[in-house]
Amino acid sequence: MTLAEALRCAAKHLAALEILETSNPHLEAELLLQHALGFNRTQLYQRLRDEMPPDKETAYHDLVWRRLCGEPTPYITERTDFCDIELTVTPAAAIPRPETELLVEEASVLAGKRLQDTPSLTIVDVGTGCGAIALALATRLPSLQIIATDISPAALALAQRNAERLGLASSLRFLCTDLLASVRQPVDIVVANLPYVRSAEWKTLPVEIRCYEPREALDGGPDGLRVIDRLLRQAPPLLRSGAALLLEIGYDQGPPVAALASEVFPDAAVEIKKDLASLDRLVIIQL
Numbered sequence: 439m440t441l442a443e444a445l446r447c448a449a450k451h452l453a454a455l456e457i458l459e460t461s462n463p464h465l466e467a468e469l470l471l472q473h474a475l476g477f478n479r480t481q482l483y484q485r486l487r488d489e490m491p492p493d494k495e496t497a498y499h500d501l502v503w504r505r506l507c508g509e510p511t512p513y514i515t516e517r518t519d520f521c522d523i524e525l526t527v528t529p530a531a532a533i534p535r536p537e538t539e540l541l542v543e544e545a546s547v548l549a550g551k552r553l554q555d556t557p558s559l560t561i562v563d564v565g566t567g568c569g570a571i572a573l574a575l576a577t578r579l580p581s582l583q584i585i586a587t588d589i590s591p592a593a594l595a596l597a598q599r600n601a602e603r604l605g606l607a608s609s610l611r612f613l614c615t616d617l618l619a620s621v622r623q624p625v626d627i628v629v630a631n632l633p634y635v636r637s638a639e640w641k642t643l644p645v646e647i648r649c650y651e652p653r654e655a656l657d658g659g660p661d662g663l664r665v666i667d668r669l670l671r672q673a674p675p676l677l678r679s680g681a682a683l684l685l686e687i688g689y690d691q692g693p694p695v696a697a698l699a700s701e702v703f704p705d706a707a708v709e710i711k712k713d714l715a716s717l718d719r720l721v722i723i724q725l
């Protein structure tokens with residue numbers, strides 16, 4: 439069997455399994471094959487007509503089998519791409535989603551504008567997980583002072599590992615804390631993609647999420663807003679005048695989160711932003 443044949447065969451099996459949220463079976467089959475062979479994409483495409491080495495055939499079969507059982511590809515390969523950076527991901531943290539890139543885009547624009555008037559700016563990424571948002575911002579705006587917090591020591595250790603691998607460890611401070619509880623310095627911008635799934639919805643989520651991702655990273659309590667609500671109420675004493683908060687939300691949480699924000703910050707401008715699928719995805723609060 440050639441590599442191309444093995445790839446086609448795996449993609450066919452992945453596509454046939456409808457319970458998986460496989461958005462692109464061919465791409466996932468390819469990522470798993472690259473992982474089995476230790477190749478990058480170019481190396482794989484140069485050698486598609488080669489015969490599959492027998493030991494690699496077994497290894498590839500095992501990886502595809504794990505995927506067919508529901509394990510997400512990023513956990514199998516231990517890597518994912520987010521905003522032009524490659525991150526290590528393990529079940530210690532949720533897998534960064536493409537929707538979250540909107541938060542990074544908006545935060546980069548806001549921070550970039552403010553850096554024109556001030557030499558330094560402190561941003562806190564609350565609930566950093568594997569470090570996706572904090573590290574994407576550090577790559578784009580190296581002069582930012584970034585604090586990344588998480589309540590999970592295992593997630594924070596993973597974020598630190600990612601920062602070291604990307605050569606960004608000196609740009610960030612990591613704090614294991616409940617939201618902003620241990621942050622002591624005044625903050626200019628808060629960014630957060632906190633848990634926002636309603637507890638009752640957990641059992642309806644795809645097997646990839648329900649059986650593999652850490653529930654405490656995604657479950658936002660009965661109304662999905664328990665953690666976001668606490669963050670909004672905890673933030674005021676730490677915020678500099680003119681500060682901003684950018685919060686990722688679920689598609690149906692724009693109005694309730696905007697209402698909460700207006701209750702806590704009556705004088706702030708509150709805006710709901712939609713993602714590429716035209717769904718509410720981000721609430722921006724500017725004091």
Ligand SMILES: C[S@@+](CC[C@H](N)C(=O)[O-])C[C@H]1O[C@@H](n2cnc3c(N)ncnc32)[C@H](O)[C@@H]1O
Pocket residue numbers: 531532533534535538564565566567568569570571587588589590593615616617618630631632633654655656665
């Ligand atoms: C949806 S994940 C997002 C991870 C990452 N920011 C991203 O966008 O990929 C939410 C993260 O918030 C963290 N978290 C949950 N409750 C928290 C709390 N009270 N304080 C700090 N972090 C919390 C979880 O451990 C998890 O890593």
